[in-house]
Amino acid sequence: MRAELSKAYDPSEVEARLYAWWEHRQLFDADTTNEGEPFAVMLPLPNVTGSLHLGHALDHSIQDAVIRRARMMGYNALWQPGTDHAGIATQNVVERELAKEGLSRHDLGREAFVERVWQWREASGETILRQMRRLGASCDWRRSVFTLDDHYVEAVRLTFCTLYEQGLIYRGYRLINWCPRDMSAISDIEVDHTEERGELVFIRYPAADGGDGVVVATTRAETMLGDTAVAVHPDDERYRHLVGSTVVLPLLDREIPVIADDHVDPAFGTGAVKVTPAHDPNDYEIGRRHDLETIDVMTDEARININGGPYAGLDRFEARERVKADLDQRGLLVRVEERTHSVGHCSRCHTVVEPRLSDQWFVAVRPLAERAAQAVRDGRTNFVPARNAKGFLDWLDNLHDWCISRQLWWGHRIPAWYTEDGEILVLREDPTPEEVEARGLRQDPDVLDTWFSSALWPFTTLGWPEQTPDLQTWYPTSVLVTGYDINTFWVSRMMMAGLHLLDEVPFHTVLNHGLVRDRNGKKMSKSFGNVIDPLDLIDEYGADALRYALLRAAAPGNDVPLAEEWVKGARHFANKLWNAGRFVLSQLPVDSDLSVDVDGLELQPEDRWILSRLEAARAAADEAYACYDMARAAQTLYHFMWDEFCDWYLELVKQRDDTAMTSVLVTVLDVGLRLLHPIMPFVTEELWRTLHGGGEVTLVRAQWPQAAPQRRDTAAEAQLEALIQAVTALRRFRADHGLQPAARVDVLAVPLDGRRDVLEAGVDAISRLTGVGSWRFIDRADDVDAHPVGKVVTASAELFVPLAGLVDLDEERGRLERELAKAAAEVKRAEAKLSNEGFVAKAPTDVVQAEREKVADWRDAIEKLQAQLDELA
């Protein structure tokens, strides 16, 4: 027995029940012993601090569609979930919690603070994974991994040690990006640059011998405190006489040399530049080339330090103003120009970043980046869309060494110890207390960049460094789905780590999607107030509706605009499917046999038509899925199910009651639900299970529809198009004449060649769909015996409708005249084309022939319309 379905689809009840059932049945669990080719998708590990936002909802909807289809296709499909400890982000969250209690992490001390973060994670850390279930995500939850799990920590440590031993990780005193609020180094890509208004300050540095010296220009006047040279271009005639001489650094009265360096642009500012090797990347390079002294003038908090003399203790921006004022007072501030320039901000907290010399750990990325780039160039890893590979390669080709140490407490501790005499020991195993005691060892206090550990995600989740069956089965993984904004942060690092450590790419395909934006294409952000919570949308419209609304716009690489009413529209589609399902179920005899082979039955033209259209939709949707074009798959299936199946086929067969019809209904619904399941898992599963009698059956592991080319039937498609045109034309006739719904029209039909059969077969349906009172076939237009008469010309027939008592004859004349004008315009257009000698000579013959036929057809139509008009006159 099949269950009764409610009149309207109720997502909340269905979703909660089905998800619990799926999980209970362990339908998402992947096992190496399962049959099928391995297929793996790694969830882009969400931050443990995160809660589900629309960006996740898009990302997860795409992945779920990919993995569900793979599962149905018989792959041994694994979707690996987990969370990232997310160093700075999580530490900040817990520090804010502490601040409410009036405490800082320093009040607790390192050990207690880290313990506190763990407690926080236990309590509220993985909400996002729970929220993913609301969306229908079919991850193998048993396998969930956290990047600070013991095993993961060991893998990270092994990686660090290996790279160190290979000379690919080193400790260096270098210029890095320093965030004075987070009090940590950050890597280049964690710095966001914004254009800001600022000042270009011109300062005179007098010559040591009492001469005028030079004027330099700077946007950061306070950095002059750390200047150790002035540089000019070697070919600059204006300054050639000064090269090698000495000028006096104002305010601190330090003598510094004037040097010549190619880097200086003579056209910028005065053509002379102050050189601060400790606080500017360019100056740092100049300093290295000329062996200049480096003077760090700032503290960790970005205040001026002791090297800044009288300015020590001032915040850098206060110092900037004071320096300018003091220079002005001494007559050394030549002028100040307004200027917009690019300022780097910490991507995490937006504090202005300070370039600063510091002892940090670095990865020598060159050899790693080359392998990653080569893998993309070889096609071992492909980007979808392909254009995204270019930016990725450009970035890899110009990569600087990666600063991986962070001055934080939450994260993977760097396994390095320092002896009292400064020797560095990088150890695979912690030293014993005795060793620590004996050599006075002190562990490096820093932790690793979060991305260093997430670089290992595709294989450490599978058991690496052990050669586990999981690793052997699913590595390399299949598709990595992520926003293009993460390609540099994460994708590149996984590529480098995977190729270096396992000698294989971590994934064959990188599927990029865009950002979710609001209806106006604006980025969603709290400050704009246009953020929508996906859970609210799910509550209101259902998970399937949200998924459909996101995926129908998710062409690879493109941003996805979303507005609430679009989700609402998607809910209508879910409801449409639901009711189509209800209708099909209502037509089935109780306990009917669903295994009837529809292709072996005696089928009506509309049956062959819808099966042909089904096969066309299947092929198109499947191809779209295969290219990861979820938007095209979604829209193809929407149109098939709604416009063709519901609007035409269901309407056409309502009066029928035969096995062919019920079998076709079941077949189309069954296949349609399978095809839509990756996009709308809940409503499809509920209907499909009901259709198949419930119990243990599930669409989650049902077979993906196979190609059925024998169902393509162009003759049936042409026939049904003719019928549809007849219906549409009669409906339009009624609308044009403002006929009441109850008014019946009588039809005299002259079928065109080869169309009589389909019209005869469809008379009942046409009549029902267009309010026909009586229908009679006649052989020739001359046989029409009722006058005046209106005529409807279609591709399958000329239909005559006696007008007496039905319509206003003046209006009918007007209508005919409009149609005549339209037909004349068509003839004119086609004839113009045909009168072009080039067209006739060079265009393909079938194109020319088609154009000639159009002219003939429209001429014919004009003739007949004119006859009509004459009759009414």
Place this chain on the structure above:
RNA sequence: GGGCGAUUAGCUCAGGGGGAGAGCGCUUCCUUGACACGGAAGAGGCCAGAGGUUCAAAUCCUCUAUCGCCCACCA
């Protein structure tokens, strides 16, 4: 400064060398037995601009404009 993308119906977007498409919105009509979360019929676009290639350009090429995004050591 370099790169990439976009510019098509009121809005958001597909399409792509031979008669302009979808969803939503809008207009009119319809509570017809799956669905008013529905049905039917419509209105609405010189496909950003200028050149070029072609028998034929919304579509290919070049340039321009505007917008967006990435990258860059723009003192």
